Amino acid sequence: MSAIHSALGSGEPNDAFGLQRFFRVTAAETGGTLAIFEEMVPEGAGPPLHIHHTETEVFTVLDGALRFHADGKDITGKPGDIIVIPPGTRHAFKGIAPGTSRVLIQLTPGEGANFFVDIATEDLHPPDDMDRITQIAARYGVEFVGPPLD
Template sequence: MMDQGSGDRALVRRAGEGTHNQTFDLQRTFLVRSDESKGAFSHWIENVPAGAGPPMHVHHREQEMFRVLAGQFRFWCTGEVQDLTDGDTVLIPKGAPHTFKNIGPGEGQLLITLTPGEGDGFFLEVERLGLTPSRDMPQIVEIAGRYGVEFLGPPPA
């Protein structure tokens, strides 16, 4: 049984537990949603197929931290490029244009933390509405704006 972390009780998530989400062809499992941390942060695992990654974007409200659990990733942040692999961590400052791409031969896995955490609501809302970028990008952009996220264009080549 999962404890919701109310009051002074611990929130415990066992392996495989959490809120499962699939948006933009990426599977993620929210280990701690922002509504469970009083908005302080959200924390999830994201499975990223080879060659996949989000468009260049900015979080106007949050810092975003990535830890590579498995695989090889290229991160772009404010014009700088870093290649990261198993165990590496990168912290993206609030307001910094950034993206990443799985440059390894197979699926990779990231542990991601947003602080403060309300940005997880973007993924949950897009999934709930069944939106996909190929047909619903204007609505996705509008939802992103409500969460302080701005898309700037495709990832660098």
């Protein structure tokens, strides 16, 4: 692997689940060791409670604020905060600042970021497509275990 440069504002766009994200560094570029993407999280939006069985997920809050729930603990992430979610941890997050929050997400190893590529490619949307979404998630070691945060 060579040095990788991802300039601010660059990256491959993806809008799976109606959230705007940009893949800044892909698993393909790192030999699968990690992927980094920037995600815009509108107030009240966020994924359902889920588990990454094989990946560590690192969140760096860039703008706004996010509420994280990880293994029964609530954390408020503000700009500059880093939240590390180890593999096997039940977790979810949602935007809690007015407008849109921005977070940089790193997955290690990085292949799991391709989940979003597959979802966007097939144009899948919950709740109608949850069976297929769940199948794709399982392929990447992700399990949905509850609803989004309220």
